Amino acid sequence: MKSIVIGIHFQRDDVEPVTTAIPVENLFASVHAVDDDRPLADRDLLIEIAAVRARLLDRATFIAIRYGFSVRDANELASKCAGRTAKWRALLVEHRDEVEMTLKAPAAARPPRPDRRDFESGAAYLRALHDAAHTADLDPKFRGAVERTLVRRATGHRWIREAASVELAMLVRRSDLAAIRDAGEQLRAEFASTPFLLSGPWPLEVFSADDHQ
Numbered sequence: 001m002k003s004i005v006i007g008i009h010f011q012r013d014d015v016e017p018v019t020t021a022i023p024v025e026n027l028f029a030s031v032h033a034v035d036d037d038r039p040l041a042d043r044d045l046l047i048e049i050a051a052v053r054a055r056l057l058d059r060a061t062f063i064a065i066r067y068g069f070s071v072r073d074a075n076e077l078a079s080k081c082a083g084r085t086a087k088w089r090a091l092l093v094e095h096r097d098e099v100e101m102t103l104k105a106p107a108a109a110r111p112p113r114p115d116r117r118d119f120e121s122g123a124a125y126l127r128a129l130h131d132a133a134h135t136a137d138l139d140p141k142f143r144g145a146v147e148r149t150l151v152r153r154a155t156g157h158r159w160i161r162e163a164a165s166v167e168l169a170m171l172v173r174r175s176d177l178a179a180i181r182d183a184g185e186q187l188r189a190e191f192a193s194t195p196f197l198l199s200g201p202w203p204l205e206v207f208s209a210d211d212h213q
Contacts, residue, residue: 002070003031004040005077006053007062007203008085010092014060019052022074025085027092029065029077030056040068057203061099061174063088064203091208095171098155100207101180101200103146103168107161108139138166142187142194149183150198158206169206177201 006019009028015021021028032052038045049067056062071077119125138146146168151157154170161167172180177200184198 001033002036002072003033004049004067005065005069005071006030006032006049007056007064008081008088008092009056009062010060010089010096014062015056018055018059022071022077024074024077024081027085027089029081030062031071034070040070053203057099057201061092061096062203063091063208064205088208091204095204095207097175098171098173098204099177099201100203100205101150101154101170101172101177101198102202102206103150103170103184103196103198104165105138105142105194105196106165108142139194142191145187145190149186150180153179153183156207160206171207172201174201 003020003022007030008024009015009021009030012021012023012028015028015030018030020031020033022031023029030052032049034040034045046067053064069080071080116125150168150170153176154172156171158169159166160169170180181198187196187198
């Protein structure tokens with residue numbers, strides 16, 4: 001039997017009775033036990049974990065652990081989390097009343113792919129490929145509206161650029177979730193021809209980047 005680690009929580013009551021809590025220094029990990037022979041990619045298992053995550057977030061904000069991180073017991077958990085709990089605790093204290101929301105939309109125009117013939121070395125070409133993949137941006141009018149309606153309500157935000165899309169990750173007070181959703185509907189009405197997905201709330205993921213996130 002193994003346990004999939006779902007998240008790191010401030011106190012035991014944030015986890016139980018939704019699922020099992022394992023102490024890790026002065027925090028608690030939420031875990032979901034599975035048989036050794038059950039594949040982690042099993043569709044029903046993924047649905048189970050998603051449902052548990054949602055119920056945990058309803059109780060309190062937590063730090064999400066990247067899916068697939070599993071342990072056998074508390075000793076293995078402590079070993080794998082060594083050196084991280086102080087940072088996690090500080091994040092949970094600072095963002096106790098906040099969650100993440102994300103907006104994802106296609107980039108206004110895909111950057112042109114660099115021509116290998118324009119570069120003297122392979123390293124320079126690879127750097128140019130990387131830069132081209134991370135310079136995508138939204139239509140300026142849509143981005144300005146996002147800044148006015150969503151970003152101004154967030155306590156923190158990060159723009160994440162990919163080759164063909166742009167994602168906005170936001171920290172949002174739980175008390176502002178309804179206002180964020182209303183702002184999303186306002187954007188949808190104003191930019192009916194611009195497809196985007198506003199989703200959440202989510203646990204702390206982008207704003208708690210870690211080796212296991």
